[in-house]
Amino acid sequence: MSVLILAEHENQKLKPSVAQLVNAAQCWKQTVHVLLVGNDLAAAAQGAAAITGVASVMCVEAPHLQHPLAEDVANIIVGMGREYSVILAAHSAFGRNVLPRAAALLDVEMVGNVVEIQAPATYVRPIYVGNVFATVRSKDPIQVVTLRASRFDMADIGNNAEIVNLAPPPASAKTRWLSEIRNQSDRPELGSASVVVSGGRSLGSAENFESVLAPLAAKLHSALGATRSAVDAGFAPNDIQIGQTGTVVAPELYIAVGISGAVQHTAGMQDSKIVVAINHDPDASIFQMADYGLIADLFEAVPALTAALP
Amino acid sequence: MGDLMKLLVAVKRVVDYNIKVHIKPDGSNVELAGARMSINPFDENAMEEAMRLKEIGVATEVVAVTVGTAAAQDVLRHALAMGADRAILLESADVLEPLGVAKLLKILVEREQPSLVLLGKQSIDDDTCQTGQMLAALLDYGQGAFISTLNIENGEAVVTREIEGGTEKIAVALPAVLTTDLRLNEPRYVKLPNLMMAKKKPIQTISAAEFGIDVSPRLALVKVADPPARKACAMVNNVQELVEKLRSEARVLP
Numbered sequence: 001m002s003v004l005i006l007a008e009h010e011n012q013k014l015k016p017s018v019a020q021l022v023n024a025a026q027c028w029k030q031t032v033h034v035l036l037v038g039n040d041l042a043a044a045a046q047g048a049a050a051i052t053g054v055a056s057v058m059c060v061e062a063p064h065l066q067h068p069l070a071e072d073v074a075n076i077i078v079g080m081g082r083e084y085s086v087i088l089a090a091h092s093a094f095g096r097n098v099l100p101r102a103a104a105l106l107d108v109e110m111v112g113n114v115v116e117i118q119a120p121a122t123y124v125r126p127i128y129v130g131n132v133f134a135t136v137r138s139k140d141p142i143q144v145v146t147l148r149a150s151r152f153d154m155a156d157i158g159n160n161a162e163i164v165n166l167a168p169p170p171a172s173a174k175t176r177w178l179s180e181i182r183n184q185s186d187r188p189e190l191g192s193a194s195v196v197v198s199g200g201r202s203l204g205s206a207e208n209f210e211s212v213l214a215p216l217a218a219k220l221h222s223a224l225g226a227t228r229s230a231v232d233a234g235f236a237p238n239d240i241q242i243g244q245t246g247t248v249v250a251p252e253l254y255i256a257v258g259i260s261g262a263v264q265h266t267a268g269m270q271d272s273k274i275v276v277a278i279n280h281d282p283d284a285s286i287f288q289m290a291d292y293g294l295i296a297d298l299f300e301a302v303p304a305l306t307a308a309l310p
Numbered sequence: 311m312g313d314l315m316k317l318l319v320a321v322k323r324v325v326d327y328n329i330k331v332h333i334k335p336d337g338s339n340v341e342l343a344g345a346r347m348s349i350n351p352f353d354e355n356a357m358e359e360a361m362r363l364k365e366i367g368v369a370t371e372v373v374a375v376t377v378g379t380a381a382a383q384d385v386l387r388h389a390l391a392m393g394a395d396r397a398i399l400l401e402s403a404d405v406l407e408p409l410g411v412a413k414l415l416k417i418l419v420e421r422e423q424p425s426l427v428l429l430g431k432q433s434i435d436d437d438t439c440q441t442g443q444m445l446a447a448l449l450d451y452g453q454g455a456f457i458s459t460l461n462i463e464n465g466e467a468v469v470t471r472e473i474e475g476g477t478e479k480i481a482v483a484l485p486a487v488l489t490t491d492l493r494l495n496e497p498r499y500v501k502l503p504n505l506m507m508a509k510k511k512p513i514q515t516i517s518a519a520e521f522g523i524d525v526s527p528r529l530a531l532v533k534v535a536d537p538p539a540r541k542a543c544a545m546v547n548n549v550q551e552l553v554e555k556l557r558s559e560a561r562v563l564p
Contacts, residue, residue: 010474067478070443070453093472096439097455100408104444109409109528112438122532127436128331132340134436135532173483174452178468180478189475195562238458238493239476244434245492253562263330270537274560276552277543290543291560294552304549310564 001085002031002055006077007048008094009038014047016192017090017149022053024152028086028120031055034161035080037073039066049161057161062168067180068094071172074101079169081106081142086120091146092191099146108140115151115271129244129267150250150271183239185224190240193223196251198242198269199235200227202258202279202298209235212299213257216306225249227265243268258298261286278302315462316371317360318424319394320415320445321353323378323385324435337533349385352430354392355490358497359460360428361393368462369426371395375418377411379403383513390508391500397511402518402525410525412444417521419449424485426467431456431489442489452482458493 003025008015018034025032033056034048041059048057060076081087081102089095091113103110115133116124122137123145190196197217203209209230217224226236228243242249244267254272258279259265266289269275277290278301287293294301325331326348331340349357363369374389376382377400386397400414419427432439446453454460458477459470466481467488482488518525546552556563 008474069480070455074447093456093474097443097453100440100443101447101453103440104409104412104447107409109407110438110440110444111529112440125437126537127534128325128340129434129437130537131330132333132534133537134534136529137532138529140528172452174486175454175483176466176481178479178481180473180476182476191474253556253560274556274562275540276556287543287545289540291541292552292555293543293545294547294549295545296548301549305552308549308553 002033002083003028003086003088004077004081004084005032005034006073006087006089006095006098007034007036007044008090008092009036009041009044012040012043014044015090016154017092018048019051019154019157020149020152021088021090021147022051023155024117024147025086025088026053026155027117030085033058033084035077036060037065037068037076039063045163049163050157050159052156052159054159054161057163058166059163060166060168064171065168067177069172069175069177070097070101071175072169073098074105075169075172077102078105080166084142086143086145089146090149092149095146099144103144106142106144108142108144109138110144110146111136111138112146114145114147129263130270131263148248148271187217188221188223190223190225190242190247190249193249194251195220195222195253195255196225196242196249196269196272197222197255197257198225198227198259199230199257200259201229201233201235203230203235206235208299212302216255216302219306219309220253227259227262229262256286256290257302259286260284261289315369315426316373316422316424317363317369318419318422318427319353319356319360319372319374319389320427320429320441321357321374321376321385321389322350322430322433323347323376323382324350324433327351327434333534333536337535339531339534347381347384349388350430350433352432352434352490352492354430354497355492355494356428356430357389357392357394358495359490361498362495363462364393373398373422373424375400375415377402377406377414377518386513387505387508388500390511391504392498397513399513399515400518401515404518404525405527406525407527407529408438408440408444409528411441412448413523413525414518414521415441415445416448417523419445426484427487429487429489431491442487446487449485449487452486454480454482454486454488456491457488458491460488460494
């Protein structure tokens with residue numbers, strides 16, 4: 001039996017989560033196959049084949065898979081899934097959409113948002129917005145699991161696995177892709193940025209949000225994030241919201257500016273390696289999440305921090 | 311679809327989102343005894359969207375359903391107070407996982423034949439984010455997961471949904487299953503008179519056992535624990551000290 005990893009890619013590039021999933025998959029001590037679904041997959045397939053620990057890269061290419069729909073991807077997985085004992089994907093918007101559909105068709109329960117694999121069928125996953133960590137053991141014959149990829153180190157590069165092309169099944173008759181809107185930004189993508197500067201309601205206005213945080217983000221080459229309350233107040237666009245209802249981030253450095261630390265928000269950043277909190281309120285709960293705290297007026301401290309950086 | 315459009319909204323009773331849950335001393339599970347329970351917030355968005363579709367004349371009937379014990383009737387009352395025409399309790403005392411819930415809902419959908427099934431994208435207790443997608447799979451319906459806009463056009467649900475780094479628009483043929491994001495709408499405030507009136511509306515109870523399907527758990531809960539603790543926050547006095555610590559101690563700045 002083998003492990004099947006549903007890979008994600010964008011603009012012909014493989015996402016870093018694939019190398020993290022390949023590394024996590026090694027605990028099963030089985031052959032690892034990577035599945036790529038899309039159109040024009042050559043470069044992404046080369047990227048996957050280069051990951052140490054990958055035995056085979058399976059490509060399903062077709063024009064209608066340019067923007068893969070859950071119905072199509074789940075059908076592909078189910079078509080090959082019974083030959084696998086483990087099916088893995090990242091706990092991303094893509095993985096969360098596709099894998100439960102595939103699991104139900106295979107008649108197995110899915111284990112989602114796994115942060116630790118304790119043994120080949122025993123997993124740790126956060127529940128109650130990350131306030132509780134549950135350890136669960138699956139009894140299903142096929143393990144269908146989404147992993148919080150940032151919790152796992154990347155596998156090395158330096159392999160030359162075989163690349164196999166599989167025939168695509170016909171397109172779903174139920175769902176049509178119409179269009180997409182990509183967030184336009186010169187900054188790194190929020191979900192995978194190594195530094196994130198994030199702002200809360202204390203910034204007071206959309207103008208302040210940009211004028212105070214953008215120079216710091218530029219110096220740090222960081223992504224910019226916001227709390228739900230800052231988004232609700234109209235200070236920042238919805239797509240940069242970090243939290244339970246937004247993006248989950250886990251950067252090397254997270255700088256929380258004027259953020260109180262509501263559970264809604266911390267659920268989306270608690271895996272960050274180093275957290276800096278700048279807040280005028282010494283009792284703000286964000287300080288309990290932070291490694292370094294500065295009690296200060298953000299309108300003075302943030303420009304000073306920006307100026308102090310090279 | 312014809313002009314008679316029925317909507318089914320699945321709602322779940324969960325610990326209120328303002329409550330911080332505690333772990334039982336033996337670590338076997340979280341302690342729910344005495345905890346305030348509410349309708350799952352994402353399901354409230356699903357109910358709200360259903361009511362808006364009814365108010366603009368797209369939907370003719372809104373049926374709310376939940377799966378659980380008799381105690382779960384209170385979230386059905388909430389749905390009725392929001393405006394649901396009918397409510398169904400699929401009564402079960404079993405520990406149910408998303409696949410089991412999806413299997414029970416599938417049978418109810420086959421009986422009720424709604425044009426659209428709406429669910430919250432995830433529940434805030436076990437945070438699984440699976441039931442809607444699983445239900446769509448079992449029914450062989452198209453799915454729109456994590457939606458932030460919805461329009462019914464020519465027998466399709468046209469939705470905006472979350473993807474990595476943006477949103478996409480897809481059209482899902484009816485009947486379909488959709489799961490709702492908090493961004494979809496702002497649920498209406500339930501007024502006391504509506505809640506009182508909802509108490510008089512009947513709730514249909516169906517024993518889940520009557521469906522005769524195996525919904526026994528596939529997962530064993532080994533234990534629950536607090537999340538790993540972070541080390542205490544080091545307070546710095548000024549920006550210079552912060553930069554120095556980030557450079558020399560945390561080594562995250564050049």
